[in-house]
Amino acid sequence: MKCLRWLAVFSLIAPAVWAEDPQDDWQLSEVCPPGFVLEGESCKFSSLYSEYPSLQDAGMGGLKVGLPEPRDGFKPAEIDLGRLLFFDPVLSGDGSVSCASCHQPDKGFTDGRALSRGIHGQIAERSAPSLWNVGFLDTLFWDGRAKSLEEQMLGPLYAEHEMGNTPEQLMASLSANPTYVKLFKQAFPERGLTLDTVYIALAAFESSLISLNSRYDLYAHGFHDVLNQNEIEGMNIFRSFVARCGECHTPPLFTNRELAVLGTPEPTGRPLDIGAEGPTGDRSLRGGFKVPTLRNIELTAPYMHSGRFKTLRETVEFYTKGRGHAVPEGEHLSIHWHIWEPKLTDAELDRLVDFLLTLTDQSFMPVIPERVPSGLSVVDALNHSEITTTPVAMGDTP
Amino acid sequence: MKKITLLLSLLLCLPAMAKDIIVKDGDSIQAAVNEAVSGDVILIHPGTYRESVYVDKDNITLRGVVVEGEWPVMEGDHKLNDAILYSGNNFTVEWLKIVHYKGNAIMGQSGNNYVIRNNWVVDTGVYGIFPQYGKNGLIEYNVLSGIEDAAIYVGMCDNVDVKHNEVFDSVAGIEIENTRHALVENNYAHNNTAGILVFITPGLPIKTAYDIIVRDNFVVNNNTPNFGAPGSIVSKVPVGVGIVVMAADDVKIEGNIITGNQTAGIVITDLAFVTDVASDKESEPNPDNIKVLDNLMFNNGFDPVAEVKAAMLTKFKTTGPDILANIGSAQEPDNCILNAERYTSFGIGKWSKCELTTTADVTTYLLPADAAPREIETDADRVARLYKGICAGCHAYNLRMIGPPAMAIQAQYYDNPQGIADYLANPVKKRPDFPPMPSQGHLSEELRLKVAEYMLCLSPKNLEAVAANQGQVAKCEKMSK
Numbered sequence: 001m002k003c004l005r006w007l008a009v010f011s012l013i014a015p016a017v018w019a020e021d022p023q024d025d026w027q028l029s030e031v032c033p034p035g036f037v038l039e040g041e042s043c044k045f046s047s048l049y050s051e052y053p054s055l056q057d058a059g060m061g062g063l064k065v066g067l068p069e070p071r072d073g074f075k076p077a078e079i080d081l082g083r084l085l086f087f088d089p090v091l092s093g094d095g096s097v098s099c100a101s102c103h104q105p106d107k108g109f110t111d112g113r114a115l116s117r118g119i120h121g122q123i124a125e126r127s128a129p130s131l132w133n134v135g136f137l138d139t140l141f142w143d144g145r146a147k148s149l150e151e152q153m154l155g156p157l158y159a160e161h162e163m164g165n166t167p168e169q170l171m172a173s174l175s176a177n178p179t180y181v182k183l184f185k186q187a188f189p190e191r192g193l194t195l196d197t198v199y200i201a202l203a204a205f206e207s208s209l210i211s212l213n214s215r216y217d218l219y220a221h222g223f224h225d226v227l228n229q230n231e232i233e234g235m236n237i238f239r240s241f242v243a244r245c246g247e248c249h250t251p252p253l254f255t256n257r258e259l260a261v262l263g264t265p266e267p268t269g270r271p272l273d274i275g276a277e278g279p280t281g282d283r284s285l286r287g288g289f290k291v292p293t294l295r296n297i298e299l300t301a302p303y304m305h306s307g308r309f310k311t312l313r314e315t316v317e318f319y320t321k322g323r324g325h326a327v328p329e330g331e332h333l334s335i336h337w338h339i340w341e342p343k344l345t346d347a348e349l350d351r352l353v354d355f356l357l358t359l360t361d362q363s364f365m366p367v368i369p370e371r372v373p374s375g376l377s378v379v380d381a382l383n384h385s386e387i388t389t390t391p392v393a394m395g396d397t398p
Numbered sequence: 399m400k401k402i403t404l405l406l407s408l409l410l411c412l413p414a415m416a417k418d419i420i421v422k423d424g425d426s427i428q429a430a431v432n433e434a435v436s437g438d439v440i441l442i443h444p445g446t447y448r449e450s451v452y453v454d455k456d457n458i459t460l461r462g463v464v465v466e467g468e469w470p471v472m473e474g475d476h477k478l479n480d481a482i483l484y485s486g487n488n489f490t491v492e493w494l495k496i497v498h499y500k501g502n503a504i505m506g507q508s509g510n511n512y513v514i515r516n517n518w519v520v521d522t523g524v525y526g527i528f529p530q531y532g533k534n535g536l537i538e539y540n541v542l543s544g545i546e547d548a549a550i551y552v553g554m555c556d557n558v559d560v561k562h563n564e565v566f567d568s569v570a571g572i573e574i575e576n577t578r579h580a581l582v583e584n585n586y587a588h589n590n591t592a593g594i595l596v597f598i599t600p601g602l603p604i605k606t607a608y609d610i611i612v613r614d615n616f617v618v619n620n621n622t623p624n625f626g627a628p629g630s631i632v633s634k635v636p637v638g639v640g641i642v643v644m645a646a647d648d649v650k651i652e653g654n655i656i657t658g659n660q661t662a663g664i665v666i667t668d669l670a671f672v673t674d675v676a677s678d679k680e681s682e683p684n685p686d687n688i689k690v691l692d693n694l695m696f697n698n699g700f701d702p703v704a705e706v707k708a709a710m711l712t713k714f715k716t717t718g719p720d721i722l723a724n725i726g727s728a729q730e731p732d733n734c735i736l737n738a739e740r741y742t743s744f745g746i747g748k749w750s751k752c753e754l755t756t757t758a759d760v761t762t763y764l765l766p767a768d769a770a771p772r773e774i775e776t777d778a779d780r781v782a783r784l785y786k787g788i789c790a791g792c793h794a795y796n797l798r799m800i801g802p803p804a805m806a807i808q809a810q811y812y813d814n815p816q817g818i819a820d821y822l823a824n825p826v827k828k829r830p831d832f833p834p835m836p837s838q839g840h841l842s843e844e845l846r847l848k849v850a851e852y853m854l855c856l857s858p859k860n861l862e863a864v865a866a867n868q869g870q871v872a873k874c875e876k877m878s879k
Contacts, residue, residue, distance in 0.1 A: 031797060034790050048787040054531075055508070055556060056604050061531030062485040062508025063454055213788055223841070224454065236452055240479035241501035241524050256603040261676050284677045323629055334676045336601070337630050343500075363792060 026179050026373060028077035028186050034364040035210035036072065043079065045070040047212050048221050049252055059136070060250040060257075063220040067212075067252055071135035071149070074204035077187040082205025083366055084183070085198065089381040090173055090374035091157060093164035094119055098381040099156070099202070102128040105368060108299030109209065114267060114307025117384065122161035126273070127307035130300050133293055135207030136253055142305040144259050144290045145279035149203035167195055174198065179373035205366070211295050212252065214361035220251065227358060234355025237348050243319065244338045245352070254294040254359065260336040261288040264304045264318060265326035272328055273305060287333040298360045316352045320344040427451045427460070427472075434458050442494065444468035448475060450499075453484040462493030462517075469518065474499030481522065484509050488768065492516045502528050503542075506535075510769040515539050524627070525551045526568070529558070531604075533769040538562050546625055547632050548573035548595065552580060554604040557763050560585065569626045570595050570635065571617075574646075576602050579609045579763040586616045591624045592635045593617035593659065598645035599631055600669060600678035607646035611757050612654065617641055619658040634672040636661050636703040638718075640695075645669050645683050650757050652691035656698060656720070661706050663698035663720040663741070664690065666728040684727040689752050690735040695720040699742065710744065719744045781848045788838070789849065795856055801835060804856045811854065818850035819843065 032043035052066040059068030085091060089098040102116045102124075103109040109131035111117070116124035126142050134140070138147060146152035156162040157170065174180045174193055184193035184201075191197050216235070218226045227235065239246040250256040259276050266272060276288035289305050297303075302310045309315040318326070323339050344352075372378055416437030419430045423445025430440045436457040443463045447470065451460070460482070462470040472481045472494060480501040482491060489506070490513040496503040503522040506512055506529035514537045519526040521544035528551045529535050535552075538561045542549035545568035552558050552572075557579045564586045565571035571587030573595040574580045587593035594617060598607045617640040626633030635642065638660030643649050644667050656663040665671075669683040699718025702710065706718045723729055724745030734752035792801040811818050823846060825835040838846065 031794060034792075034794070035786070037786065046783070046786050048783050051783065055533055055554065056606075058531075058554075058604050060603060061554075064485070065508050065531070219454075222454075232452075236450060236483060237479065239483060239507060240450075241505055241528065242479040246507070250603070258601055258603055258678075259676065260601070280679075282677055284675065288676055334674050335629060336676065340627050340629060363788075 026183055028183060029080040030076050032076050033079055033208040033210075033366060035212070036208065038076070042073045042075050043208075045072040045210070047210070048217070049212060060253065062251060064222075065252060068136050068138070068257070071203065071207035074200075074207065075187065078201050078204040079208050080205075081183050081187040082201035082203070082208075084369055084372050085202055086205050087369050087378045087381070088372035088374050089376045089378075089384075090177070090372070091163060091165060091170065092119055093166070093169065095374070095376050096381065097163050097384050098378070099153075099163075100368075100378075101381050101384040102156070102162075103131050104382055105365060106299075108132060108296040108362075110300040112301070114302050116162070118156075118159070118162035119164040124159075124162060126305050127302065129292055130296055131206055132209050132211040132296050133253055134209060137255075137257060139257055139259070139290050142289045142292075143276045143278055144288075145276075149206050150199040153199060153202055170198070171195060173374075177373055183373065208364075208366065210364050211361045213363050214295070214359050216355075216358040217252075217361070219358075230351055230354045231358050234351035234353070235358075237344070237352055238355050242342045243344060243348070243352065244340075244342070245319075247338050248291045248336075249294050255291045257291070259285060259288040259290050260338075261285065261333050262318075262339055263287055263324050263327040263333050263335050264289075264306070265308050266306050267308050270306065272331060275305070284334045287327075287331075294356060295359050296362065297356050299362075312353045312356055313349060316349050316356075320349070421447075423447075431455070431458065431460075442470040444470050447472045448478065450474075450478050450480055451482050453482070453486050453489055456486040457488045458484075458486055459490040460492070460494065461490070462495070464493055469493070469495040472496045472499075472503075474522065476500065480505050483507070484512070487511055489513075490515075494518070496520075496522055499523050502526070504528065506530060506532050508532060510534050512536070517541075519549070520544050525549070526565075527551070528553065530554055533557055534765045535559075536561075536764060540564075543567040545569065546627060547630060549590070551575065552577050554602060555580075557765055557769075559583070559762055559764055564588075566590060567622060569622075569624055569632045571620070573597060573632075574607065574610055575599050576604050576607050577610070578606060580611070581760065581763045582610070582612045582615065584614045586618075588616065588618045588620065589622050590620045591622050591626070591632070591637050592639040592642055593620040593656075594641045595632075595635070596641070596643045596646045596649050597631075598669070598681055598683075600681040600683075601676055605678075605681050608648040609763075610646060610649045611760060611763075612641060612649065612651045613757060614653040615655075617654055617656045617659070617663075621658070621660045631672055631675070634674075636706065638662070638699075638701070638703065639665050640698060641665070642667065642671070643685050643688055644671050645681065645685055647682075647684075647686040647688075649685070649687075650689045650691060650754070651693060652689075652757050654693045656693055656695045658700075659698045660701040660718070661699060661703050662718045662722040663695045664693075664722070666721070666723040666733065666745075668726040668728060670725055684730075686727075686730075686732055688728075688733040689754055690721065690733075691752060691755065691757070692736050695741055713744060717742075721746055723749070781845070781852050784841075784845070785849055785852050789853065792835070793853075801832065802829065804853055808854055808856070811850075815847055815850040815854055818853060819846040822846045822850070 032038050036043035037046045049067050052064045054066040086099045089095050097119050102111045110128045116128045140146040140152040157165050188197045215226045237243050274286050276285035303315040320342055324335050327333050419440045421427050421430045421442045428451050431453050439459040441463050444465050476498050478499055481496045481499050482504045485507050486509050488511045489509050492515045495518040497520045499522040501523050502525045503519040504527045508531040510533040512535040514527055517540045519542040524547045526542035526545045526549040530553045533556045535558045541564045543566050548570040549565035549568040550572045553575045555577045559581045561583045566589045569591045571590040571593045575597045621638045624637055640656040640659040640663045642665045666685050666688050698720045702718030720741035721743040729745045729748050731748045731750045734750040736752050793804045796803050796805045822838040827834050
């Protein structure tokens with residue numbers, strides 16, 4: 001319901017941008033999305049950060065510091081086609097779920113749930129991460145098991161409890177749709193519709209989700225007046241070596257793209273998630289998760305891989321409740337050395353939250369298509385996780 | 399008004415007149431920093447300053463004024479986090495006494511060309527001096543004690559000289575970590591748990607440490623029981639070690655006086671040295687190409703920790719060695735030594751004899767010229783980037799987005815950039831079918847005008863500043879140069 005209302009507002013402010021007309025004359029955009037400029041035929045990332053260097057080209061470190069290599073160079077049409085696919089439930093086995101079901105634009109491209117819902121209301125293992133700035137990441141999934149967007153998307157597409165599709169069925173349903181066949185020809189004149197071009201288009205769209213114009217960013221670029229005293233105080237706590245947030249959530253992306261073992265609690269009743277130990281088999285990475293970005297964190301509750309924390313205040317408080325305080329009895333985790341006893345005061349926790357709220361920026365929000373080539377309902381898929389009647393299984397999920 | 403000038407000079411690189419700003423007991427150092435512009439020197443007079451100071455500007459100097467032995471003291475009362483945090487380039491801090499902070503005395507994040515010297519630091523928590531992600535820095539003539547991790551910690555930096563410092567009563571004296579091109583020279587590291595550490599720590603985003611010289615230091619009596627925070631990397635370092643090289647490559651150790659360290663004089667080791675740390679397969683674990691040239695060592699290892707004692711027992715000895723390299727690949731012959739017979743040692747049997755005899759040809763690792771400034775070169779660049787970075791998110795050229803298309807705005811304002819500039823500062827609701835536009839009042843007046851002119855020069859296909867309509871041709875041509 002909430003989602004529906006929001007959608008109405010959104011389509012009011014930003015309808016026909018991508019030149020869709022009501023006849024079946026689908027056209028893909030010839031214009032790069034915001035944050036990209038057309039160079040030759042393809043879109044090149046451009047930002048105030050592009051001009052700054054970074055030590056060893058690591059793409060992180062402080063205020064005026066460059067970003068890691070972006071995923072760019074896609075054509076406008078490829079990106080736009082990816083947008084349609086992203087919102088189209090035709091990608092799922094039963095036509096009920098789109099990528100956007102779990103990565104909803106109005107929730108920072110998450111779903112507001114502790115654990116995501118797949119087809120037939122099935123519950124995923126973890127919480128859906130934000131997709132803002134995902135094109136800069138080289139490690140994907142909470143446990144870091146995928147190294148590229150193309151590799152990552154095979155997960156949800158073909159997992160039985162997420163989108164429940166198969167490569168064969170996906171190709172079959174797209175090939176049966178003349179509009180898609182035409183649009184793929186437009187975006188990929190040589191290759192047309194193949195599984196690979198489906199993946200490329202989705203990756204192209206995901207890489208266009210740029211959020212680097214928050215008030216924090218204006219501060220970083222030298223416009224110091226945009227943050228108030230509380231927010232600046234929060235920023236200084238964030239980057240201090242007492243709280244050490246910035247050591248892992250390193251600007252400008254607010255992630256250092258590493259894995260770290262924190263020992264965050266699971267929702268009551270759920271067993272310990274072994275995290276990166278799973279894909280690596282490395283015992284020392286038990287309970288290790290990739291450091292998530294904190295951009296648009298205001299919009300992506302609940303927090304952590306399990307969605308255990310409902311508010312930012314609780315999440316931030318985790319860090320000052322004692323090293324290993326939530327590790328289950330009898331478990332040993334090699335907890336990261338930056339997790340210690342910073343003894344942050346209540347006021348400091350409040351200031352940290354103040355600062356985190358300056359990281360919100362959705363000004364490059366892509367336009368949600370009013371309709372998609374399959375003719376399936378974009379809105380029903382977006383509401384998928386709201387309308388499901390399956391009862392919430394575990395304790396702390398909202 | 400002052401704010402606008404300040405912003406303008408920052409943005410437009412107008413050469414501001416450098417000035418001295420005086421801070422006296424009772425004043426705030428931060429207030430002075432807020433007032434300062436590039437090139438200014440903040441002179442801090444004797445007194446007690448209870449604050450955390452952050453410097454997010456370039457070319458700022460904080461200089462203590464010491465009068466007849468009276469120092470300006472930054473006092474953290476064990477409550478404040480860091481005394482000084484800087485991110486600006488070309489930052490200098492000197493002649494300050496800094497005591498009782500929880501995090502650091504001086505911490506840098508991505509500031510290049512930094513100078514940290516003549517500071518007196520006591521008990522400032524985790525680190526004393528900690529530049530991170532910085533290129534080209536000098537740390538000299540500082541005296542630090544009572545630090546629960548490393549007194550001087552150079553983490554993920556390039557090109558740094560650490561010279562003439564005294565570090566004592568801390569867990570680690572000096573730590574060079576995941577850093578390249580570092581010269582650690584002529585320091586006095588005594589009465590710490592360990593004197594000098596040259597480490598690759600796994601799990602950090604910058605993975606290498608190499609080209610490091612540890613030369614002419616006094617590394618003496620480092621036998622203080624380890625009081626590192628539980629779980630920290632240094633808490634795992636055994637008591638009584640002079641110099642530890644862990645996983646770093648191309649390290650040269652020369653001319654040091656290393657005496658009285660109870661476990662060992664020099665330890666060369668792979669990553670197995672620290673236990674219970676999440677592994678990182680992108681961190682290369684082996685210490686390669688280590689060169690131990692001539693050093694003066696005696697009386698090391700007189701009371702080694704249990705593990706070292708046990709290892710030595712296999713060699714029928716109960717005391718530790720001057721040089722310990724018995725762990726894993728540290729024993730390989732790519733490591734070398736001069737006059738090996740002078741020292742007691744364990745694990746260097748396969749080491750070769752160094753061909754290199756001295757590092758004297760390297761006098762500094764500082765860059766001959768400053769690391770490149772990060773200022774954006776021209777005004778036009780800056781304006782274009784500002785437009786693309788901020789405005790283009792809502793204004794496409796010929797399509798309706800969050801805001802109306804630039805093309806429509808060009809028609810409306812073609813001869814009136816000032817009108818746009820004014821609107822930006824104070825956008826009023828105009829179109830019933832659009833949301834309100836957020837104020838851009840945080841941009842200076844001049845910048846608003848430039849962005850407005852830029853907007854009037856946009857062309858359809860890309861955002862290059864090319865003439866879009868007749869009235870603007872001349873201006874836009876000028877801009878695209």
